[in-house]
Amino acid sequence: MTGVGDAPLRAWLPAFLIVSLAWGSSFLFIAIALREFTPVQVGFGRVAIGAVVLVGMVAWSRNWPKLTWRKVGSIAVVAVFMSGIPLVLIPMAEQQITSTLASLLNASTPLWTALFVALLIPAEKVNRAQLMGLVVGALGIAVLLGAWNVDSFPLLGAALMLGATACYGIGGTLSRVLLSKVKESNVALAATQIVLSAFMLAPFVLASPRPAPTAFELSSTAMWSLLALGVLGTSFAYVLFWRVVKVAGATTAASVTYVVPVVATFLGVVVLGDQLPWYELAGAAIVFLGVAMAGRKKKPVIVAEEGLAAQPAIAGASEVAERADRDHTHAPRSTPES
Numbered sequence: 001m002t003g004v005g006d007a008p009l010r011a012w013l014p015a016f017l018i019v020s021l022a023w024g025s026s027f028l029f030i031a032i033a034l035r036e037f038t039p040v041q042v043g044f045g046r047v048a049i050g051a052v053v054l055v056g057m058v059a060w061s062r063n064w065p066k067l068t069w070r071k072v073g074s075i076a077v078v079a080v081f082m083s084g085i086p087l088v089l090i091p092m093a094e095q096q097i098t099s100t101l102a103s104l105l106n107a108s109t110p111l112w113t114a115l116f117v118a119l120l121i122p123a124e125k126v127n128r129a130q131l132m133g134l135v136v137g138a139l140g141i142a143v144l145l146g147a148w149n150v151d152s153f154p155l156l157g158a159a160l161m162l163g164a165t166a167c168y169g170i171g172g173t174l175s176r177v178l179l180s181k182v183k184e185s186n187v188a189l190a191a192t193q194i195v196l197s198a199f200m201l202a203p204f205v206l207a208s209p210r211p212a213p214t215a216f217e218l219s220s221t222a223m224w225s226l227l228a229l230g231v232l233g234t235s236f237a238y239v240l241f242w243r244v245v246k247v248a249g250a251t252t253a254a255s256v257t258y259v260v261p262v263v264a265t266f267l268g269v270v271v272l273g274d275q276l277p278w279y280e281l282a283g284a285a286i287v288f289l290g291v292a293m294a295g296r297k298k299k300p301v302i303v304a305e306e307g308l309a310a311q312p313a314i315a316g317a318s319e320v321a322e323r324a325d326r327d328h329t330h331a332p333r334s335t336p337e338s
Helices: 008-031 038-061 069-084 087-095 099-106 109-120 128-144 155-178 184-205 221-248 249-252 254-269 276-292 317-326
Strands: none
Touching: 008 038, 008 069, 008 087, 008 099, 008 221, 008 249, 008 254, 038 087, 038 221, 069 087, 069 184, 087 099, 099 128, 099 155, 099 254, 099 276, 109 128, 109 155, 109 276, 128 221, 128 276, 184 221, 221 249, 221 317, 249 254, 249 276, 254 276
16 A cells, blocks of 8 residues: 555545545535435435445446445445434434534544444454543534533534434444445445435435425535535545545545534635634534544554445544555445435
């Protein structure tokens, strides 16, 4: 693999910036899409559109996955937590809290991943630095939410958003347990996961209220936002992320985890007029510190396996990048975006 020091900026920086913008802007697009669509429709719409794009990529490369029904079932279990439940919970959360706060809470995903790896994979020993990172991260979330403001504490929105990030943590951990023997290309596995997610959400979207006819007009910002979510964040950004991993290395690729909330915050404040209290910035800084501490390992730990795709934000990007940096062979996994 080409190391960071060996790869010129022009070889990976454009892809890195596109990924950061695509995943960072997803919170803005969700907020706009919710003006015309329900949370379930937003979740289904993005995976349905993403599935079309990813399947098209697989067809173009003619690299169709060869999966047994058992492997498909394993991918489906992971898909429930990586691109099924959270892609509905996040729009539900954004009905209660700002897109900015949602993106900052989404940055806690690596903390949940570290927690569930410790709980579900006994062989993985948690060192003192990682344990302290989880504690610091939890403190950062409390500050981020302004836990002392009892009267205005965003309980429902925070619970929904943290539920989504917890799903990412579970999904990343399960991907390691269930998909360690699945050897397919990243795009083929991502396409399989997203297609399965679309089928999972289809019954729920059929039972939801029909959008107003204006939602599908060419002038509808909600419709264009939904298209952007599916085409950019749920498909192309994923492919570009893996380009950065291969060209610039794991550390560089994983740093997108810190850039995405910055992009989302900027767009939320400038475009949507979100308020940004001082404690949200302070809490985000503490969360980032906790994430950095929780990510310190004596040996590489595979949390989210190569191949699967996730949501806006970075669903275990650092763990996925570690896997790719350590081993070129295709094994299971997941990524970001919201």
